[in-house]
Amino acid sequence: MNTELIQINENNIDAAALAALQRAGTILKNGGLVAFPTETVYGLGGDALNPKSSMKIYSAKGRPSDNPLIVHVADMESIEKIVKKLPEAAYKLAEVLWPGPLTMIMEKSQVVPYETTGGLETVAIRMPSNKIAAELIRQSGGYIAAPSANLSGRPSPTEAKYCIEDLDGRVDMIIDGGQVGIGLESTIIDLTSDTPMILRPGYVTQKMLSDILGDVSIDKTILSADSGVKPKAPGMKYRHYAPKGDLTIVEGEPDKVTAYINEKILEHSKNGERTGVIATDETRDKYRADVVKCAGSREDEEEIARNLFSILRQFDDEDVKCMYSEAFDDTGLGQAIMNRLLKAAGHKVVRV
Numbered sequence: 550m551n552t553e554l555i556q557i558n559e560n561n562i563d564a565a566a567l568a569a570l571q572r573a574g575t576i577l578k579n580g581g582l583v584a585f586p587t588e589t590v591y592g593l594g595g596d597a598l599n600p601k602s603s604m605k606i607y608s609a610k611g612r613p614s615d616n617p618l619i620v621h622v623a624d625m626e627s628i629e630k631i632v633k634k635l636p637e638a639a640y641k642l643a644e645v646l647w648p649g650p651l652t653m654i655m656e657k658s659q660v661v662p663y664e665t666t667g668g669l670e671t672v673a674i675r676m677p678s679n680k681i682a683a684e685l686i687r688q689s690g691g692y693i694a695a696p697s698a699n700l701s702g703r704p705s706p707t708e709a710k711y712c713i714e715d716l717d718g719r720v721d722m723i724i725d726g727g728q729v730g731i732g733l734e735s736t737i738i739d740l741t742s743d744t745p746m747i748l749r750p751g752y753v754t755q756k757m758l759s760d761i762l763g764d765v766s767i768d769k770t771i772l773s774a775d776s777g778v779k780p781k782a783p784g785m786k787y788r789h790y791a792p793k794g795d796l797t798i799v800e801g802e803p804d805k806v807t808a809y810i811n812e813k814i815l816e817h818s819k820n821g822e823r824t825g826v827i828a829t830d831e832t833r834d835k836y837r838a839d840v841v842k843c844a845g846s847r848e849d850e851e852e853i854a855r856n857l858f859s860i861l862r863q864f865d866d867e868d869v870k871c872m873y874s875e876a877f878d879d880t881g882l883g884q885a886i887m888n889r890l891l892k893a894a895g896h897k898v899v900r901v
């Protein structure tokens with residue numbers, strides 16, 4: 550398949566951009582696939598109400614088909630058709646947090662094919678704030694199923710070049726809308742249980758959600774090591790974002806962390822193994838690894854979130870065998886950062 554690449558500036562959707570998005574919408578209506586930017590990560594879109602499109606998405610990503618897709622919409626009215634009932638909580642959350650990086654799980658209506666929901670009776674719904682995404686949804690008929698636009702198991706793409714790396718030749722079109730703003734996938738909240746439950750942490754934090762809804766719980770499997778308990782979001786059980794090298798997270802007092810990692814680096818170097826470190830502005834000059842990548846300042850968690858996936862991808866190109874990362878606070882946005890890091894490390898953590 551020949552993949553067409555187009556560029557659109559989110560802040561200047563002119564007539565030419567609109568025409569391009571209309572063409573992209575037609576591709577989707579005809580059952581094709583289009584990768585596009587959202588504020589969180591790039592998505593791999595297909596018509597959510599067309600079972601064949603969803604099957605194509607799974608095969609383009611190499612993703613198991615029991616792992617449901619998120620349906621992206623551009624307005625509240627569209628949701629009524631795809632759910633049994635719009636819960637009160639959804640209105641409350643939408644008023645404050647949509648469009649934005651939040652996905653809500655509700656009971657699906659029969660128009661949503663099981664191919665899209667991985668066989669579940671529930672559907673995940675998100676209204677992205679990225680203007681290119683919103684216009685594409687309108688042009689495509691209103692419902693785009695879109696997982697992150699990476700090959701299954703790789704970090705989610707934060708720039709179009711990473712979509713090209715993974716999906717060139719596998720999709721009809723890739724829309725380059727520049728680097729995304731957030732860099733981690735949306736927060737997922739399940740509204741079908743008595744107490745709303747966070748199934749995946751993201752930019753929207755537990756505090757932001759409970760300020761609106763009151764009691765909000767969090768799926769216990771999210772931050773703990775694999776305990777054999779099944780997470781409620783089917784996708785959370787898969788090893789994800791796994792870099793080619795062996796990644797270990799080191800937590801403890803900053804000085805001890807640096808000392809421990811340097812000690813390990815020395816051992817690996819003696820064995821002729823190439824080493825890498827995910828550091829922060831505060832520590833980057835202290836490491837003696839072959840490759841040191843800085844995620845940003847500890848004072849700016851948003852910067853760290855934005856850089857994390859790109860850094861994990863860059864390490865794959867560096868042919869690093871053993872990697873270490875500093876740990877981050879697991880509150881607020883740090884909870885999402887640590888969740889993704891833990892998955893990348895297969896939950897390998899050393900406390901010093």
Ligand code: TXA
Nearest residue numbers: 589591592617671672673696697734735782783784785
């Ligand atoms: O930010 C995002 O959410 C991005 C952009 C493209 O919107 N999308 C994204 O999709 O991260 P994906 O497919 O990579 O992750 C969707 C997650 C998976 O873990 C999946 O199992 C879960 O959502 N999920 C989808 N539908 C669900 C449902 N009905 N019940 C529980 N979990 C669901």
Ligand code: MG
Nearest residue numbers: 696697705734
């Ligand atoms: Mg994904």
